Amino acid sequence: MRIIVTGGSGFLGSRVIRALLAAEGREGLPAFENILSVDLGACPVDDPRVASAVGDIADPGFARRVIDGDTVGVYHLAAVLSGQSEQDFDLGMRVNLDGTRALLEAARATGRAPRFVFASSVAVFGGDLPAVVPETMAPMPASSYGAAKAMGELLVNDYSRRGFVDGRACRLPTIVVRPGKPNSAASSFASGIVREPLAGIPSNLPVPPETRLWLSSPAAVVANLVHAMAVEGARIGPWRTLNLPGLCVTAGEMLESLERVGGAAARALVSQEPDRRIMDIVCSWPGDFEVSRLLAMGFTRDADFDGVVRQYRDEFVR
Incomplete structure (x- = not known):
């Protein structure tokens, strides 16, 4: 049994992989034997339980090769970030929207409704907003990146409603402090x-x-992503989009x-x-967001x- 992590060679993905390895056997997590990192480069995590598949997630054939009948969970973290999505509309939509659809279709084809954790963003919001955003606030993105993420959320929710996946669309806070060089966000x-x-x-x-x-440390975001995979869908409810605490x-x-x-x-x-x-x-x-329900469900913040x-x-x- 396997968990797939798209974006697994990146800063966040590699940390999620390490956290999953450390959490193996945790109550609520799907039982897995290995993790497959899916990205444009090899995963830096050196562990015999981790393998890499290098390819394009927007290619439906590649998506079906990496998500197969042994897949019990998927983390979809790969994305073209906000700044680059504004500069290159076609690339952003291809990766952020078409890639999400290809992965969901591959998960659907397994017939086993794997848990599917989709990394969304607070960028789905825009326009006139209250001082504290409630869980029921409708998205109104003001960027192409936010629009693609909002569409991805709707796909995850509908595929979950149909029983194709057991989804969780997690709106991540801005993650700080990231090491290394500035990125295109x-x-x-x-x-x-x-x-x-x-x-x-x-x-x-x-x-x-x-x-x-709305900010979160890498450690808090990773802990919440692992918890998102472990928490039962019934506790989340029929609407599978979550504003992660920050x-x-x-x-x-x-x-x-x-x-x-x-x-x-x-x-x-x-x-x-x-x-x-x-x-x-x-x-x-x-x-700012209203997150009391998520904190009661075991999600955390700094x-x-x-x-x-x-x-x-x-x-x-x-």
């Missing part, structure tokens, strides 16, 4: 204004300091945490020059943003 600055200054490198805040962001933090408060943890010199490395392209996308996203910064500093800053 419009929210990449949220990691950059912490990561770069802690390394002594200048960075820029492209949105107003009062911009509210922290509501303004960009200015992030810089205050940076100064408390990294010192005034680190904070001084962050400039504040607006970028309209980034503002148009990020400032359309909600900054205690405070200072802890998120310390988590990154302690793991990656030498």
Whole structure:
């Protein structure tokens, strides 16, 4: 029996794979013997229980080869990120929408309704939003990335309704702090204004300091993704879209945490020059969610943003 992880060679996917290996045998998780990473490159996790399949998830033939009758669970984490999806509409839709449909069809073809965890995003929201977004708020995306994710959520819900998969569409908060180089996400600055200054490198805040962001550490997101696979569908209910818990933090408060943890010199490395392209996308996203039901179901969140910064500093800053 096998769990599939698309995007398994990436930062989040490889962490989910490691967490699944550590959680093997956990109550609620489907019993599995190995994990198959599906991506454009090989998975960096060195474990005999992990194999890699390199290919294009939007190719229905490839999707059916990797998701077969031995598949008990699928994590669909692969995506073209928000900034690149705006720049290249065709690529974004091909991967983010067509790829999701191809994977769902492959899962359907197995005839065993595997659990299917789809990584969605708070980018499905836009327009006029309340201060705290309730679970029942309808998506109104203001980006092509958000539109594709919203359509993916509807597919996961309908395939679950039909009994083709046992789905969970998890709207991820913005994940900070990501190590490495900036990526093509419009929210990449949220990691950059912490990561770069802690390394002594200048960075820029492209949105107003009062911009509210819904944030989570990598550790909390990974724990919640593992829990999403383990929780029974009956506890989730017929609507399978979940706003994963996070922290509501303004960009200015992030810089205050940076100064408390990294010192005034680190904070001084962050400039504040607006970028309209980034503002148009990020400032359309909600900054706070009602998540009491999910917390009662066993999902978790970080205690405070200072802890998120310390988590990154302690793991990656030498």
